[in-house]
Amino acid sequence: MAQQKKMVDDITSMEEDFAKWYTDIVKKAELIEYTSVKGCMVIRPFGYAIWEHMQKILDGMFKATGHENVCMPMFIPESLLQKEKDHVEGFAPEVAWVTHGGNEKLEERLCVRPTSETLFCEHYANIIQSHRDLPKLYNQWVSVVRWEKTTRPFLRSREFLWQEGHTIHATAEEAVEETERMLNVYADFCEQYLAMPVVKGQKTESDKFAGAVSTYAIEALMHDGKALQAGTSHYFGDGFAKAFGIQYQSKENKLEYPHQTSWGVTTRLIGAVIMTHGDNNGLVLPPAVAPIQAVIVPVAMHKPGVLEKANEVKAALEAGGIRVKLDSSDNSPGWKFAEYEMKGVPVRIELGPRDIENNACVLVTRHNREKTVASLDNLADTVKAKLGEVRDALYQSALENRERRTYACTTMDEITAALNEHGDGFVKAMWCGDEACEDKVKEVTGVGSRCIPFAQEHLSDVCVCCGKPAKHMVYWGKAY
Amino acid sequence: MAQQKKMVDDITSMEEDFAKWYTDIVKKAELIEYTSVKGCMVIRPFGYAIWEHMQKILDGMFKATGHENVCMPMFIPESLLQKEKDHVEGFAPEVAWVTHGGNEKLEERLCVRPTSETLFCEHYANIIQSHRDLPKLYNQWVSVVRWEKTTRPFLRSREFLWQEGHTIHATAEEAVEETERMLNVYADFCEQYLAMPVVKGQKTESDKFAGAVSTYAIEALMHDGKALQAGTSHYFGDGFAKAFGIQYQSKENKLEYPHQTSWGVTTRLIGAVIMTHGDNNGLVLPPAVAPIQAVIVPVAMHKPGVLEKANEVKAALEAGGIRVKLDSSDNSPGWKFAEYEMKGVPVRIELGPRDIENNACVLVTRHNREKTVASLDNLADTVKAKLGEVRDALYQSALENRERRTYACTTMDEITAALNEHGDGFVKAMWCGDEACEDKVKEVTGVGSRCIPFAQEHLSDVCVCCGKPAKHMVYWGKAY
Numbered sequence: 001m002a003q004q005k006k007m008v009d010d011i012t013s014m015e016e017d018f019a020k021w022y023t024d025i026v027k028k029a030e031l032i033e034y035t036s037v038k039g040c041m042v043i044r045p046f047g048y049a050i051w052e053h054m055q056k057i058l059d060g061m062f063k064a065t066g067h068e069n070v071c072m073p074m075f076i077p078e079s080l081l082q083k084e085k086d087h088v089e090g091f092a093p094e095v096a097w098v099t100h101g102g103n104e105k106l107e108e109r110l111c112v113r114p115t116s117e118t119l120f121c122e123h124y125a126n127i128i129q130s131h132r133d134l135p136k137l138y139n140q141w142v143s144v145v146r147w148e149k150t151t152r153p154f155l156r157s158r159e160f161l162w163q164e165g166h167t168i169h170a171t172a173e174e175a176v177e178e179t180e181r182m183l184n185v186y187a188d189f190c191e192q193y194l195a196m197p198v199v200k201g202q203k204t205e206s207d208k209f210a211g212a213v214s215t216y217a218i219e220a221l222m223h224d225g226k227a228l229q230a231g232t233s234h235y236f237g238d239g240f241a242k243a244f245g246i247q248y249q250s251k252e253n254k255l256e257y258p259h260q261t262s263w264g265v266t267t268r269l270i271g272a273v274i275m276t277h278g279d280n281n282g283l284v285l286p287p288a289v290a291p292i293q294a295v296i297v298p299v300a301m302h303k304p305g306v307l308e309k310a311n312e313v314k315a316a317l318e319a320g321g322i323r324v325k326l327d328s329s330d331n332s333p334g335w336k337f338a339e340y341e342m343k344g345v346p347v348r349i350e351l352g353p354r355d356i357e358n359n360a361c362v363l364v365t366r367h368n369r370e371k372t373v374a375s376l377d378n379l380a381d382t383v384k385a386k387l388g389e390v391r392d393a394l395y396q397s398a399l400e401n402r403e404r405r406t407y408a409c410t411t412m413d414e415i416t417a418a419l420n421e422h423g424d425g426f427v428k429a430m431w432c433g434d435e436a437c438e439d440k441v442k443e444v445t446g447v448g449s450r451c452i453p454f455a456q457e458h459l460s461d462v463c464v465c466c467g468k469p470a471k472h473m474v475y476w477g478k479a480y
Numbered sequence: 481m482a483q484q485k486k487m488v489d490d491i492t493s494m495e496e497d498f499a500k501w502y503t504d505i506v507k508k509a510e511l512i513e514y515t516s517v518k519g520c521m522v523i524r525p526f527g528y529a530i531w532e533h534m535q536k537i538l539d540g541m542f543k544a545t546g547h548e549n550v551c552m553p554m555f556i557p558e559s560l561l562q563k564e565k566d567h568v569e570g571f572a573p574e575v576a577w578v579t580h581g582g583n584e585k586l587e588e589r590l591c592v593r594p595t596s597e598t599l600f601c602e603h604y605a606n607i608i609q610s611h612r613d614l615p616k617l618y619n620q621w622v623s624v625v626r627w628e629k630t631t632r633p634f635l636r637s638r639e640f641l642w643q644e645g646h647t648i649h650a651t652a653e654e655a656v657e658e659t660e661r662m663l664n665v666y667a668d669f670c671e672q673y674l675a676m677p678v679v680k681g682q683k684t685e686s687d688k689f690a691g692a693v694s695t696y697a698i699e700a701l702m703h704d705g706k707a708l709q710a711g712t713s714h715y716f717g718d719g720f721a722k723a724f725g726i727q728y729q730s731k732e733n734k735l736e737y738p739h740q741t742s743w744g745v746t747t748r749l750i751g752a753v754i755m756t757h758g759d760n761n762g763l764v765l766p767p768a769v770a771p772i773q774a775v776i777v778p779v780a781m782h783k784p785g786v787l788e789k790a791n792e793v794k795a796a797l798e799a800g801g802i803r804v805k806l807d808s809s810d811n812s813p814g815w816k817f818a819e820y821e822m823k824g825v826p827v828r829i830e831l832g833p834r835d836i837e838n839n840a841c842v843l844v845t846r847h848n849r850e851k852t853v854a855s856l857d858n859l860a861d862t863v864k865a866k867l868g869e870v871r872d873a874l875y876q877s878a879l880e881n882r883e884r885r886t887y888a889c890t891t892m893d894e895i896t897a898a899l900n901e902h903g904d905g906f907v908k909a910m911w912c913g914d915e916a917c918e919d920k921v922k923e924v925t926g927v928g929s930r931c932i933p934f935a936q937e938h939l940s941d942v943c944v945c946c947g948k949p950a951k952h953m954v955y956w957g958k959a960y
Contacts, residue, residue, distance in 0.1 A: 033603060033606055033607060035552075035553055035599065035602060035603070036557055036560060036602060037553055037555050037556075037557060037590065040553035040554075040555055041553065042550065042551070042552055042553070042599075042603050043550060043551040044550055045548035045549065045550055045618070048548075048549050048550050048551055049548070049549070051551075052549065068525035068528075068529070069525065069528050069529070069532065070522065070523060070524055070525055070528050071522070071523040071528055071531075071623075071641065072515075072522055073515055073517055073520035073521065073522070073639055074520075074554075074592075074623060074625070074639055075517050075520055075576075075639070076517075077516055077517060080516060092582075093582045093583060094582050095581075095582065096555075096578045096580070096581050096590075097578060097579060097580040097581075098576045098577060098578050098579075098592065099577060099578075099579045099580065100576070100577040100579065101574075101575075101576050101577075101627035101638075102572075102573045102574050102575065102627045103573060110517065110576075112554075112578065112592070119515065119522075122515060122516060123513060123515070123522050126513055127513065138525070142623075143551075143554060143622075145554070147581035147582045158581075159553055159554055159555070161551065
């Protein structure tokens, strides 16, 4: 057909080459395009729209929990970055440095923010005097830069989009509560809206954020059995407050140091969605963040009445609050089927002359290609119900995949055997709390500690590595 | 009162020192806070919320005109910036340069985007092959950096937030149409939502954007009689396409260069709102972008029933879609009155025991302090109507201010006399089109060309400067 734009190219199957399957999808579903700066990508309209839906839902959840949006500068003077010792050690090796403004060399070089704790601290010191100024519950939606050596779209890029929450409280208790609250917000968001089950837990000492007292994280398991850290929430105690001289006058008129938190999720969540739900035909999007929730593909489009009816159906679905697209281009129905499967549109609506005669249409759900015939009466309700079923089915399927690939082990040999036999996945095993054992498990079996889950289980009395008394049950895995 | 947080400090009056009045407002209404990096500011929750409302309205207008959001990287390699000659000449002197990533010197230095034409062009070259790929109608919400020498919050900062639209079309006609369409969108936004009248016109050759064929702008007049460029829309012709090698195959199978536009507004609009509507008691916000549209101040708050009623009123207004705050803090009503006047809240609702007895409340509009007694029945409708009246009154008052300060002049002496007698303002005068005259007008009278308005008037046959035949009527003014 002369008007046909292009055929949808096949993508590499995930069984053949998982990494290539992933990059095929991000390119061919038109989520990103590369640029001439390594590790910096263009997020294209379809990719950015997914992020906008994530933003809108999360922003609502942040505001519902009392947070306000602000915007800090993107530049941090070197001396400011250095104020908190652990923090600068963690970040200085991977920041981009601005040394010149126009033709002039700067007196002090500035880094492009890799994260904004230091900027928030400088600000807190300016605006907080009394207990009446606390808490401050802030968030910002910005991009940050970390000069990574190896990069992959969404998963690890030199610049990425994120939100970073920063809060400051009178007491340690309040700050710890906040840290937990926001981890729960992230978990709810991932499970309810991204249909992606997560494990909530605490990072080990060696894996926590630079400058934090403790780091909480949510961990998800991808199709290939690798673990992906999907969000983190940090409790800082009063370490930053002391380093930056932030003090407040208490009700008892004493000068006290406040307690801080920060928490963030990034465009990495788009990568997580791809690797949790995608298949060999392309993206599979959870309905809540799908830019197009239903696509109408007219069949025998040029027969009288078909396009008119398709437009009616579109209007009815829009009125029902569904994000719907009618593709009336001259491409063939077959081309359109493949195109919107590639783009992960949850529901396809096929509508031809015979369907219209029967006051019906065919609904095809993307994730399982199941076809059902639906009446055109109350179609918006039918489609909405279908979108709900899709979310539940995606969640269930991801959960089953995770369960199938989670191995409870009590010895190092069991770990190695489980990974060899069933492939990569989560390993649950007991740990004494010693960093040497943590390192050795990774060295010997290849899986590192992902988190100490809040939902502890007792698998044995002793550390999987050294045999000394166990302190925690830990999730281990290979990480993105 | 022990619980009182602080008294609202007086601000400098605008008659005494306009610049100080302005910075007093941005600080004391808690819109921004300075940082240790000159020209980079913290946008605080109240300031950022204004920007969020502007964003939401504009984003809706962009999407309604067919635009899609994307996100380009923040870094531009030096060689990419240099591809279009005029463009690099205009921007290179004022960019921030990244020279190091972590501990390593970069092979090529990168600038932090001052604007993103070059990035969009690189992307277009990758994704555009055929006439079927056109047009692309893109926008992005990001921050950009320009290394200014003198800086002022919102008006001229080294980093600022903005949106930049970038579009590419098969024909010049389409691109010119787009340039005009988006200027009209900006003008509608300013007039309808910010209650700020603007003059639409074209920039002179000497004042157009680096790399543009023509630049359109909207110009507004501030309280002090100075002009503020509130938004610009550029037509590029095919100059960038040629510089970047962007070509498409036409329907007739010929290789053609496409035509481009870009257009932007920035957080400068917050400055424009302050200087258009503000007064000596602080901010005056147009209702459409006010974070709080109505504040309820309970009087004799601890009398039985007052707070209960105030909460009922709040719920009723919220149900009516009004952004409402109930201030039940222990500060005195007088303190609250001053605080929310400073913050520009359009409507104050005073509610005391006697009002409640009468099933009434007192409404006070911020801009004129007019009091009316309103029934508590259908209060949401009453307040909504009041907010509409406020918008209209603000617009009318700004328009009258501009009319009063717009001087039609036919000689240089008339210009000088008008400015001396009535103070700074817009000067309307004829111009021959010669840059030498443009420069001389500025040198002699102090006012530069602001734009050649689309709504031309015939004031005389000859140029105000040289006496040769006039080509255009021009708006002249002192600029921010």
